[in-house]
Amino acid sequence: MRHWFGTALLALGSSICCTTFAALGQVPASHPPDLTGVWQALNTANWDLQTHAAEPGPDSKVGAIGAVAPGPGVVEGGEIPYLPAAAAQRKQNYKDRWTADPEIKCYMPGVPRATYMPYPFQIIQGSDTIMISYEFADAVRLIYMNNPGPAPADSWMGWSIGRWEGNTLVVDVTSQNDQTWFDRAGDFHSDALHVVERYTPMDANILMYEATIEDPKVFSRPWKISMPLYRHIEKNAQLMEFKCIPFSEDVLYGKGGASQ
């Protein structure tokens, strides 16, 4: 009940915020809007989707650089509705996070995590396919605007089918494997994950990003995250190459590492 009330308030709040944004900003006139560009989230959701305080990081040798940055959270209603067994797993993941997080291993981050990692991503809006190229791990998605049918197999970045609802790009993401996490705090999902993403231009340089997350094996009900994404407007904005495999190899295979 409390939850429901909270969600309703938040929903109301965000709809007011967005209407105001839309009224103030300049929403692109073309339809569908062109989302091509370099974008990035500006929050600490990759540390933890839920509200979290600052805390020490894994390596005190690097001082403040290694600390966990605090954040007010991006989950509507505040909490992720884990089923009891899954809540225990999440607790264990949190305990193991400095070795078990797939980000350490330079694995493709899955959806929605790829969106709010602390790296930019580039949307290239083609005629019937929209490519999203992420700087982290060279991860990439092809969003098919003409539904080619079901995925041939599960994958790290899933199978993305897109459509326009007014100015909003809606992407239905299925067939992700169960190997990715949502954040560095151990929030996780199963292979039954179903994500519906919504990208709505607020003005030429801001997209409102919403992702509804459904996974009956892990969560008691669908839940939602939302955050603005900002366009990189710097003159020299571009994705740089971040092949992180070399940075993960010592952990994965290095002296002692591989035999553990």
Place this chain on the structure above:
Amino acid sequence: MTRRWLSTLVFLASAPVFAQNAPRDNSWTAPRLPDGHPDLQGIWTNKTITPLERPAALGNKAFFTEEEVRAFTKTALDRGNKDQRGGGVRDVLNAYNAFWWDSGTKVLPNMRTSIVVDPPDGRIPPLTPQRQAQLQEEALAVKVRCQRPGCAIANSGQLSPADKPEELDLMTRCISFGTVVPMLPSAYNNDYQIVQGPGVVAIDTEMVHEVRRIPTDGSAHLPANVREWIGDPRGHWEGDTLVVDSTNFTGKTRRGMDQNLHLIERFTRVGPDTLLYQFTVDDPTAYTKSWSGEIPMSKTDGLLYEYACHEGNIGMRDIIVAAQADEKKAAEQAAGKK
């Protein structure tokens, strides 16, 4: 300045090489995007049994006749379909017959005897003496190193140090399969999807999902201190051709290319189902002269699949574990003798 002048020369020199042989359908015009540029989008494949370099026996014979194509194809397919177990390295590495490869069953539609079109012998020119000496020195160091335990046969088929991950080759580490610099066919996954947005052309390479994001907005290359495995591409349109100029390489790519590699590529729609890909490798400190090649890429209906090579790289882990165990055992034996 000098480099710009050099690359202009390369353009001038290579243009006629390409012009005479490109298979073009003159009655056909490329579809266009709202910005007026040709629409290069689609899923394209460069799989072929045409070799990168012309077999030496063919000398300066640049094109097959129809009959020669039939004979060449039969020989190539027969060879591929045989049991590939030949003893030694072949029995533990890449002992695959044609079932495991995806090179297709056809030579390129341009009927060329090699992908390399210049020099006229269809072969990659020799490395410069300095580059040869440098690579020989590196190879010798590996040979000396591998007299001790802790080496394994890498994807290249050569014995390489394997007790540290960074000592293994890029393919074994899933970093790059060399299918981007330039875009040449490999054992499988020879598919590329082009998506075009305003001011950018992006190419998703199915092989280890390397993505090339090519700005066509007139922006300059990254500063020279930044080095990237697949280079820094910048595109511009010359008529209906997308010309891509890449620099800022790491020098760790294949075939002896070094940091000074300057790759020039041309993409032209020449028919409803054909994208002509032409490239020039200009690397004056690595090669005694620049060389060029071309591949008419064919449109394919199949979609790209995710090749999560690193995520599933059990082979890498096993190679390192084995090499470490090998070293440990040798150390224990040495200690026992004392």
